[in-house]
Amino acid sequence: MINFNGELLPSTSHFLNQDNRGLRYGDALFETIRVVNSKIFFWEEHYLRLMASMRILRMDIPMTFTMEYLEKEIRKTIAANEQSEAPVRVRLGVHRKPGGLYLPESRGVEYIIETKPLDSPFYxxxxxxxxxxxxxxxxxxxxxxxxxxxxxxxxxILAGIYAAENGYDNCLLINESRNVIEAINGNIFLVKGNTIKTPPTGDGCINGVLRKQLVNIVSKLEGYTLEEASVSPFELQKADELFITNAVMGIRPVTKYRKKQFGTEVSRDLLGKLNLQVRLGGK
Structure with a gap:
């Protein structure tokens, strides 16, 4: 089942057509969210990022779009798919209402909620x-x-195809200054000694929810120094560790870039602290 504007429909339903602005112009946003036993991980951060993004794209935010309303709709969709006691990946998509060419006829929005099962309740x-x-x-x-x-x-998408055609598990994206900004599916962190470095959002990387969590965690740890600064491709082969993060998978260590092999000691340490934060009530 999927949730389209509050109505539960079979996932095979043809509820969109050629006028959908997300399809026609990419006039849409989405959040991918981890939910375990109906507990929504980092829900406040996801919600606030969605609201801020909608404002930036000049979408009209309905008065009903409160944290409580969307949380209820997410849980309703999970329950309809009999996943209330399971780990679930939720995709909450928001697109502008149909109509218009580049200039939309309406700035109002519609939404879609989808769920898929995950393998583990923990990162x-x-x-x-x-x-x-x-x-x-x-x-x-x-x-x-x-x-x-x-x-x-x-x-x-093109980076994913390139990776598949050339036998890589992922690709790192660069900006116009040729700085490394992120992976295909998440933010990146480099570890060199006791310094943990991640590109700043000003370089063009996604303002990731889990990125924010790890920045907060590392900033409070005595044993590490956090640095948000541009990352040159030359730094990759000098790093001790390299890992990718997103809100669904957590932390994914990279083991190899060209001839460089990476360790996983810091990744393991941070993952333990991340799971502890979740268990203590991080939302």
């Missing part, structure tokens, strides 16, 4: 071989729009 560390490479065919323009989770993901 786990997958230490199997995971190789990445730079994707240099196209780059992400730094700036505010690149930090939003919009449906405009052509570069990510």
């Amino acid at each position: 786990t560390l997958n230490e199997e071989s995971y190789t990445v490479e730079l994707f240099k065919d196209h780059w992400v323009n730094s700036g505010l729009l690149s930090t939003l989770k919009t449906n405009n993901r052509l570069i990510n």
Whole structure:
């Protein structure tokens, strides 16, 4: 079952047509959210990011779009799919109402909620071989729009195809200054000694919910120094560790970039602290 504007429909329903602005123009946003036993991880951060993104895209936010309302609709959809006591991946998509060409007839919105089961209720560390490479065919323009989770993901798609065709597990994206900004599906962190570094959102990376959580966690730890600064491709082979983060998978260590092999000690340490934060009530 999917939830379309509060109405539960079979996932096979043809409830959208060629006038959908998300389809026609990419006039849409989305959040991917981890939910376990009906507990929505980092819900406040997801909600606030969605509201801020809608304002940036000049979408009219309905008065009904409160945290409580959308939380209820997410749980309703999960229950309809008999997943209330399971780990679930939720996709909450918002698109502008149909009508118009580049200039929309309406600034109002519609929404879709989808769910898929996950394997584990906890963030786990997958230490199997995971190789990445730079994707240099196209780059992400730094700036505010690149930090939003919009449906405009052509570069990510092409990078995914490039990775599949060349035997890589993921690719790292660059901006117009040739700085590394993120992976196809998440933010990146480099570890060198006791310094943990991640690109700033000003370079064009997604303003990730889990990125924010890890920045907060690392900032409070005595043993590490956090640095938000541009990352040159040359730094990758000098790092001790490299890992990718997003709100659904948690932390994914990279084991190899070209001839460089990476460790996982810091990744493991941070994952334990992340799971502890979730158990203590992080939302």
